[in-house]
Every structure is written in C-alpha cells, then in structure tokens.
Amino acid sequence: MLEQYIGATVMFIMAIGIACGMVFMTSVLGPKRHFAEKMEPFECGEKQIVSPHQRFSVKFYLVAVLFVLFDIEAVFFFPWAILFKKLGMFGFVEMLFFIIILGVGLCYVWIKGGLDWE
Amino acid sequence: MELLIFYPLAGFCVLMGLGVIISSSPINSALSLIAMMMGLAGVFVLQQAHFLAILQIIVYAGAIMVLFMFVIMLLNLKSAEEDTWSIRPQNTYVSVLTGFLALGALYKIACVISQAKLDSPAAVPDDFGTVVRVGTTLFTDFVLPFEVASILLLAAMVGAVVLAKNKID
Numbered sequence: 010m011l012e013q014y015i016g017a018t019v020m021f022i023m024a025i026g027i028a029c030g031m032v033f034m035t036s037v038l039g040p041k042r043h044f045a046e047k048m049e050p051f052e053c054g055e056k057q058i059v060s061p062h063q064r065f066s067v068k069f070y071l072v073a074v075l076f077v078l079f080d081i082e083a084v085f086f087f088p089w090a091i092l093f094k095k096l097g098m099f100g101f102v103e104m105l106f107f108i109i110i111l112g113v114g115l116c117y118v119w120i121k122g123g124l125d126w127e
Numbered sequence: 128m129e130l131l132i133f134y135p136l137a138g139f140c141v142l143m144g145l146g147v148i149i150s151s152s153p154i155n156s157a158l159s160l161i162a163m164m165m166g167l168a169g170v171f172v173l174q175q176a177h178f179l180a181i182l183q184i185i186v187y188a189g190a191i192m193v194l195f196m197f198v199i200m201l202l203n204l205k206s207a208e209e210d211t212w213s214i215r216p217q218n219t220y221v222s223v224l225t226g227f228l229a230l231g232a233l234y235k236i237a238c239v240i241s242q243a244k245l246d247s248p249a250a251v252p253d254d255f256g257t258v259v260r261v262g263t264t265l266f267t268d269f270v271l272p273f274e275v276a277s278i279l280l281l282a283a284m285v286g287a288v289v290l291a292k293n294k295i296d
Contacts, residue, residue, distance in 0.1 A: 011128055014172070065200040071291035073197045078280050078287070080190040084182060085273070088262025100266055103273070110277040114284040123288045 071123060082111055133173055140166040153199045157192065164188040176256035 047054050089096075089104055096103075118124060143166060146159030164187050171180035254260045265273055 070197050073193050074287040077190040078283055084185055088258050091258055092262045096266055106274055107277045110281055114281040118284055118288050121288050123292060
C-alpha cells in the first residue's frame with residue numbers, strides 16, 4: 010500500500026535537496042562583502058529610513074480575505090477536473106452554476122471597488 | 128512500516144504544536160503552525176485521505192495562514208513584545224477557562240478512543256478518501272450542498288466587502 014507513495018517521497022527528497030543545495034552552494038561560492046547596512050534584516054544594503062515595526066494598512070486584509078474565498082473555490086476544481094470525463098454533461102452544468110454564483114460575487118466585489126487599491 | 132512513518136510525523140506535529148504555544152514571537156508561532164499543518168497533511172496521506180491532505184496544505188497552510196500573517200502584521204509587533212501576554216491580570220481567567228475547556232475536550236476524546244474497537248478496522252473500500260472517491264460523492268450524492276457552498280462563499284465575499292470597504296472609505 011505504501012509503494013504508491015515512493016514517487017512522491019522521491020520528489021520531496023529531491024525538492025528539499027535542491028533547495029538546501031542552492032542555499033549551501035551560494036553561501037560557499039558566492040562573493041562576500043559584508044558591511045553594517047547589508048547585514049540589517051530590513052531594507053538590507055540601504056540605510057533604513059523607517060522602523061520595520063509599523064502597522065500595515067487594513068486594505069491588505071480585504072485582499073487576503075478575498076484570496077481565501079477564491080482559494081476555497083479553486084479547491085473544488087481539483088476533484089472536478091479529475092472526474093470531468095466521468096461526470097460528463099451533468100458535471101459541466103453543475104460546475105457552471107457554481108461558477109456563475111461565484112461570478113456574481115466577483116462582479117459585486119469588482120463594482121463595489123473591492124479590487125481597487127485607493 | 129506504517130507506524131514507522133506515523134510516529135515521527137506525529138511527534139513532529141506535537142513538537143511544532145508546542146512550538147506554537149511556547150514561542151513568544153508571533154511570527155515563530157505562525158511558522159510552527161505551518162510546519163504542524165504540513166506534518167498533519169502527511170498523517171492524512173498515511174490514512175489514505177489524499178483529498179484532505181491537499182486541502183490541509185492549500186487551504187490551511189496556504190490561505191488561512193496568510194490571514195494569520197496579516198493579523199500579525201496589522202497589529203504592532205513592537206508593542207506586542209513590550210507588554211508580554213502573561214502579565215495582564217484578566218488573562219489569568221481566560222487561561223484557566225480555556226484550560227478547563229481543553230481538558231474537557233481531551234477527556235471526551237480519550238473516552239471515545241478507549242471505547243473504539245481499534246483491533247478490527249472498519250471495512251472501507253480501497254479508494255476511500257482518495258480524490259476520485261471524494262469527488263464522486265461530492266458531485267453526485269451531494270450536489271445541493273456543493274451548490275449551497277457557492278452561495279456561502281458569495282455571502283462571505285459580500286460580507287467582507289461591506290465590512291472592510293466601509294471602514295476604509
């Protein structure tokens with residue numbers, strides 16, 4: 010039963026290996042010219058003008074909430090895409106209704122200016 | 128073989144869960160929570176709940192954590208570091224209350240586990256919990272709840288815009 014996960018496990022090991030390898034190789038091979046401003050964790054390389062401890066605008070939060078909602082919508086597409094041929098026309102119409110209802114929501118957000126920054 | 132994978136994963140989850148509550152920096156807590164969710168997704172895969180594992184990573188580790196990060200960024204981190212959570216007196220009551228709640232929940236879970244017949248696993252089909260199986264059930268037997276879910280998402284969108292947009296303008 011566990012044999013089916015060998016491919017995924019190999020992929021995970023390779024992904025971790027490549028990611029660690031990149032960090033390791035750049036730290037070994039890359040040029041190193043350290044100075045005080047560069048070692049700052051915030052705005053590194055520049056003299057920092059503002060404090061990193063400042064509040065972010067609440068506008069980001071609206072974008073984040075909308076992102077979560079459309080992310081949950083996207084999750085429903087995974088099983089639908091796999092079963093598309095099996096479900097046939099019924100699945101297509103079913104998903105069409107789902108998308109239309111959410112399309113109304115997208116239009117509402119758009120018209121109300123939820124996607125505008127200012 | 129399964130237990131050999133399960134125990135490290137479960138141990139990793141518990142360690143990261145402890146990291147969430149022990150670390151004083153909210154960013155460290157959030158990162159521990161992401162690691163815990165990844166470990167939990169691994170446990171789900173081990174239980175053949177593939178779709179749940181995908182949901183765990185995409186929705187929880189991906190989307191919900193973004194909300195957590197934004198809450199951390201919206202609050203002022205510097206002031207949060209200065210007055211630590213434990214010194215405020217009204218928090219003692221909240222801590223005791225949540226402690227009792229957690230204790231009650233744990234007791235209930237322990238009761239259920241002790242009564243469950245773990246020796247004889249329930250007869251489930253081979254593809255139980257896979258994306259195909261969950262999808263088939265969702266798109267045939269539960270069409271109406273699936274469509275209602277879209278209306279729920281629509282209501283959430285409208286609510287988010289009405290609440291946030293009025294405050295901004």
